[in-house]
Amino acid sequence: MKRTIGTALLALAPALALAQATATLQVPAAQHPATAQYPDGAPMTVAAGSKEQYAQAKAHAAAAYKAARAQCNSLAGTPKDICVAQAKAQRVRAEEDATAQFKNTLDAYTRARMRIAAANYNLDRARCGAVAGNDRDVCLGQAKASRVAAEVDARADKKSIEARADARDEKRTAQYKVALEKCDAFAGTVKDNCVSAAKSAYGE
Template sequence: MKLMALAGQAAALLLCAGAASAATPEAKALFEQAKAAAAAQYKAARDQCNASEGNPKDVCIAEAKAARVRAEADATAHYRNTLRAYTKARIDIANADFALDRTRCAALAGNERDVCVERAKASRTAALADARADKKVIEARSDAREDKRIAEYKVAAEKCDALAGTAKDQCVAAAKSQFGY
């Protein structure tokens, strides 16, 4: 389940990483609404945890916290709509999942507990590494796109050198317009 969630987050990250943030009033309202909904869901889930005792109560509370972190991180990432925000959201979610896993491990004893804790650490390490790697891949692709755009502009500008006068000026203007200069 976590793997599918991480894959979905990675896909969202790849789709939205290059877009500029559009902090419209509607986007801000949706962001505030999402945060309020996350807080309300957390409070309701936390209230349900009071029926339990001991480790099951601790796990219930940790699950509620992880769900709140996930919802708030996703809302913040979508609102800011930057690569940095999406990466931070994935890191926050990985840390919340780690805290939940550690709480689940507390019910175990001896070697089982040690194995559980190490598995939780390994999962967090993998999630953090994936988040950082995805960020680097997206940055590299963005840099490559920019390099290609510059090279294509240079080719178009070079073609304009064969012309003279107004035709050359129009050709250069068209190349600048086409490649964003």
């Protein structure tokens, strides 16, 4: 079952913050189109979370990547590798952020975090090209460790949210059964109204 991102996720927002090495997804809040922004600070001109915003965000990410990538052409060697990896990581973050907000499901947010972690890992590896010997080995090891940590956190947060949602569902189901039991004390129209009220109250 797909779980949408709502109150439960917003309440767990601190647990969902990505580590510095893997950037941070923006969990959507109620925003006016005039004040909403893309990850790079550019203003959003359509409603956040809408299909139009999703398409605009993808186009914005592509254009930003093209501009950033062009700036890398004046470089060579490791600096160019880092520049290209940085441009790619920024595009991945922008696109995954937009996709997660548009789909608004737990799976989408988790997938976005995993892909952002992979993109930042590639960036970290490129940066490691600036050093050699043991320093390079340590750098690559840290890059790998950061990616593993980000992926583990993403999976753990997903399980935690699912567990809380399941627990909430079980509690609601139990309370619904109690409410139906109370309705058994009535008969006819009164009982029917009681059952209807219970179903409405517990979303059955």
